[in-house]
Amino acid sequence: AQSVAQPEDQVNVAEGNPLTVKCTYSVSGNPYLFWYVQYPNRGLQFLLKYITGDNLVKGSYGFEAEFNKSQTSFHLKKPSALVSDSALYFCAVRSPGGSASKIIFGSGTRLSIRP
């Protein structure tokens, strides 16, 4: 069975510092991995995805994520945090069953950027 874990409930970073939000997964075969963001009182928005190819993928708002197959991780990163990045971040995984398989989400990590 596929699963995804976000080990940190909350991450606190000072504005201008780099940030990392962690995600690990468990699937059989090669996964499809996604990051979504949920701003207060707004719906979930897609940030980026990894399907195949380059392990470093770039997405919206200056975010990027690194796929590490040996560590089964897909950590979200940003070189310089903004206060406006404060939100709830979700990692998601789809197993390589393609469209026949569902997408499941991690428990979420609340990112707080202090000025």
Next chain:
Amino acid sequence: GAGVSQSPSNKVTEKGKDVELRCDPISGHTALYWYRQRLGQGLEFLIYFQGNSAPDKSGLPSDRFSAERTGESVSTLTIQRTQQEDSAVYLCASSLIRGAGGAYNEQFFGPGTRLTVL
């Protein structure tokens, strides 16, 4: 339509009543998902529809929960005999899955229905 819409936006009901939640996906999107998000928690998968395939119901928490979708259009999530633990935001998402690359496509989420069971 511009995006995924859900109705009602808020629903307050009494314990034991039945409720129906509606989701209108983006036109042409073949895949539709329902998730539940309890306050301050992550997304809990409920059910997944893809085209004319049998839905994946593996996330439905009990037989009080059911969902239907006609073709590639509207879906309704029904909760019978609601309990207080059903209180949550119910999120619907859709995505376009056609062809070999379709499984890679991201989901588009609706604003959710906030259900409160008194």
